[in-house]
Amino acid sequence: MVTAENVLDSSLLQIDHRDRGTIVTPLQKQFLSATESRPIWDQISKIAHDENCQTLVLDLIHVTFVSSEILGEFIELTRTMKRHSGQLVLCHVCSEIHDVIQLMKLDQVLTVTDNCSDITD
Numbered sequence: 001m002v003t004a005e006n007v008l009d010s011s012l013l014q015i016d017h018r019d020r021g022t023i024v025t026p027l028q029k030q031f032l033s034a035t036e037s038r039p040i041w042d043q044i045s046k047i048a049h050d051e052n053c054q055t056l057v058l059d060l061i062h063v064t065f066v067s068s069e070i071l072g073e074f075i076e077l078t079r080t081m082k083r084h085s086g087q088l089v090l091c092h093v094c095s096e097i098h099d100v101i102q103l104m105k106l107d108q109v110l111t112v113t114d115n116c117s118d119i120t121d
Contacts, residue, residue: 021055061092091116
C-alpha cells in the first residue's frame with residue numbers, strides 16, 4: 001500500500017519547491033475519486049497546510065480526467081490556501097477539464113492559468 005510518506009517514491013507525484021511557491025505535478029492521467037488517490041491528496045494537503053507555502057500550483061499537464069469529487073478537492077485546497085493568505089493555481093489544464101470548470105462556474109473560485117513558471121519564478 002502506498003502511504004503519504006512514500007508517495008514521492010511511487011512516481012505518482014513530482015514536487016518542485018521554488019522561491020515564490022511550490023509546483024506539484026500529479027503523474028497519473030485520471031483522478032476518479034479522492035479515496036482512490038488518497039496518498040496523492042494527503043501529500044498535496046500537507047503542502048497546502050504549510051504556512052510557508054504562499055502559492056501552491058497544481059500542474060495538471062498529465063491529467064486528462066478528474067471526477068466531480070476531485071473538483072471538490074480543488075475547492076477545498078483553495079479554501080485551505082486562502083486561510084493563510086495563500087493561493088491555489090491550476091495550470092496546464094486540458095480543454096475538457098477546463099470546459100467543465102467553466103460550465104460549473106468554478107472559474108469564479110479556482111485560478112486557472114496556462115503557464116506554471118510565471119507564477120513561481
